[in-house]
Amino acid sequence: MKFSIVHRGDSQSESITEQFYKLATKYRLIEDNHSPNLIISIGGDGTMLEAFHSNQHRLQEVAFLGIHTGHLGFYADWQPDQLETIISLIATQSMKTIEYPLLKIKIQTNDQKDYEYLALNEFTVKNLEKTLVMKIKINHEDFEMFRGDGLCISTPSGSTGYNKSLGGALIHPSLESIQVSEMASINNRVYRTIGSPLVLPKHHHIDLYPQYQGEIRFTLDHLSMQMKNVYSIQGFVADEKIRFARYRPFPFWSRVREAFIGNEHMD
Known part of the structure; x- marks a missing residue:
């Protein structure tokens, strides 16, 4: 060995x-x-x-x-x-090994640059300057216009982390899925969001479209980054998996x- x-x-x-x-x-x-x-x-x-x-x-x-x-x-x-x-x-x-699902994130900029990332726990997105406004689509269909502090997309194994502190569900890692949880969403008679975590199965995806061209802050597990000129962010269950020795x-x-x-x- x-x-x-x-x-x-x-x-x-x-x-x-x-x-x-x-x-x-x-x-x-x-x-x-x-x-x-x-x-x-x-x-x-x-x-x-x-x-x-x-x-x-x-x-x-x-x-x-x-x-x-x-x-x-x-x-x-x-x-x-x-x-x-x-x-x-x-x-x-x-x-002997067990496999846990991972999250794949794809980011496309307005100048047609593409970036791909894997996350074991979660991916978060926030705006540095003001309220985050994101058009959200699920499987290419319009879902909502989100306004709030940010969004967290987590794996099942990551559901016990930041996702849990946001009121998300705990999901067993045998379920190939991702979960989307809101951070302090704005809900009043003018603005509405779903207000609940969303659990998406494998082969479904969520697409986020920033409604401004300012700098956006991302976290990918323990890593932090900032990016300008983001056109879209897509999240879905990755084909890759992590194996743990048991x-x-x-x-x-x-x-x-x-x-x-x-x-x-x-x-």
């Missing part, structure tokens, strides 16, 4: 990384930063997002595994004190319960 490590850079993650290297030598695992089979993320969800974006060009060739040293980790199955157990399983067991079951709803409820509230 060939592996590569991405870590958060704090003292705990660096210490766990050093321990991993020592145990990997003991179990005859091979570090290969050019063509690994398994990418180890040591840190929190932000570290996994970094690992994903650094390796999205080779998603069909790699699987990801997370060791949790952060505060809240939906992508990490393992704790630091389980390090030798993990490495022993990697060395001796066949790797050496033990860890159901999605168990992750949700542990993150937001905790076992102490089950009595």
